[in-house]
Amino acid sequence: MYDPAGIYAKHPLWYNNIDGVGELGMGFMLLGLGLLGWLGIHAPKGTFWNQGYANLIFLGVMSAVIHYGNKAIKQRITYSRTGFVEYRKRDTVWRPMILGALFAILFSFVLKEALRPHRDLKTLAAVVIGLLFTGSYAYSIARTVRWKWMVVPVLALGFLTIALLPADLVEAVANHSRASGMPPALLGICLLSFLFYGAVLLVSGAISFSLYLRHNQPPAEEAQ
Amino acid sequence: MNQQVRTISELDRVIHEPGRLIIVTLLYAVERVDFLYLLHETGMNKGTLSSHLSRLEEAGYVEIAKTFRGKVPQTLLRLSPSGRKALERYRRKLKEAL
Numbered sequence: 001m002y003d004p005a006g007i008y009a010k011h012p013l014w015y016n017n018i019d020g021v022g023e024l025g026m027g028f029m030l031l032g033l034g035l036l037g038w039l040g041i042h043a044p045k046g047t048f049w050n051q052g053y054a055n056l057i058f059l060g061v062m063s064a065v066i067h068y069g070n071k072a073i074k075q076r077i078t079y080s081r082t083g084f085v086e087y088r089k090r091d092t093v094w095r096p097m098i099l100g101a102l103f104a105i106l107f108s109f110v111l112k113e114a115l116r117p118h119r120d121l122k123t124l125a126a127v128v129i130g131l132l133f134t135g136s137y138a139y140s141i142a143r144t145v146r147w148k149w150m151v152v153p154v155l156a157l158g159f160l161t162i163a164l165l166p167a168d169l170v171e172a173v174a175n176h177s178r179a180s181g182m183p184p185a186l187l188g189i190c191l192l193s194f195l196f197y198g199a200v201l202l203v204s205g206a207i208s209f210s211l212y213l214r215h216n217q218p219p220a221e222e223a224q
Numbered sequence: 225m226n227q228q229v230r231t232i233s234e235l236d237r238v239i240h241e242p243g244r245l246i247i248v249t250l251l252y253a254v255e256r257v258d259f260l261y262l263l264h265e266t267g268m269n270k271g272t273l274s275s276h277l278s279r280l281e282e283a284g285y286v287e288i289a290k291t292f293r294g295k296v297p298q299t300l301l302r303l304s305p306s307g308r309k310a311l312e313r314y315r316r317k318l319k320e321a322l
Contacts, residue, residue, distance in 0.1 A: 008246060008249045008250065009249050009250070009252050009253040010253065011250060011253070011265060012250055012253045012254045012257065012261075012265075013253060015261070015265070075293075079258070079260075079293065080260075080296070082260065082261065082264045083257065083258050083259075083260035083261025083262070083263070083264050083265075084257060084258040084260070084261060084293070084298070084300075085254055085256075085257045085258075085261055086254060086255040086256045086257070087254055087255060088253075088254060088255050089255075
């Protein structure tokens with residue numbers, strides 16, 4: 001049944017990305033993870049980027065930059081222009097945790113299937129990762145702002161292109177290595193997918209941020 | 225009086241007013257928001273929004289707290305447990321009636 005109150009209740013959740021900062025954070029994270037993976041594979045053995053602690057330091061710094069950067073933008077720009085919203089723990093902790101767990105289960109299923117030698121590992125991985133990323137973008141971002149539906153076909157086309165890349169090229173991206181016990185083709189697909197999706201999110205978030213600044217002026221100074 | 229008409233007549237009139245219904249629905253989805261957010265989201269003017277909030281506060285549906293964000297005064301609003309229940313009851317009754 002049509003329930004306008006139920007639909008309207010979703011507006012505050014959509015507000016979280018009104019300034020595009022959510023996408024920027026996610027884009028930085030995926031690009032950072034892609035870059036970290038790339039460095040770990042391509043850096044000569046024994047260098048800083050091959051050490052386990054390097055990953056921890058990199059992830060720690062990246063998470064801190066994203067968390068505090070997001071907070072600073074919200075406090076200095078968003079809250080003073082369009083207001084402050086504090087979300088319920090259910091929406092900021094539990095739901096993302098459940099979604100993350102579901103994603104991990106799906107991803108491990110892909111990995112398990114992909115490790116069977118007779119399967120077309122590269123295409124299967126690219127299609128599943130592409131569907132997950134494109135679906136999550138459409139569900140959580142595109143349906144909140146109409147113009148972002150234009151990004152969905154771009155994502156689909158990009159992931160299709162990644163799926164159709166020659167296996168040699170994909171394995172070369174992973175430097176033909178088996179880091180973390182993953183086959184090179186799967187590693188290459190993961191790296192390319194993370195870098196591509198991260199870049200798209202950054203561009204989409206940057207456009208949202210500039211549109212937000214243009215359409216929401218800063219508050220007028222108080223009269224002295 | 226048939227059942228549907230009776231259900232409609234029993235709707236909570238504090239929440240049934242469109243402006244207040246929008247406010248309560250927005251507050252239902254979050255922990256708390258500030259006045260500026262409601263102003264931006266509802267498109268009401270300050271006077272109308274204040275008057276609706278006062279009515280909701282009188283009914284015990286909304287809790288209002290005055291505070292400061294740095295040096296700027298900030299009014300924080302939260303749906304009380306009774307406000308949350310009232311909206312759930314209102315939606316249930318409206319669905320029954322329609």
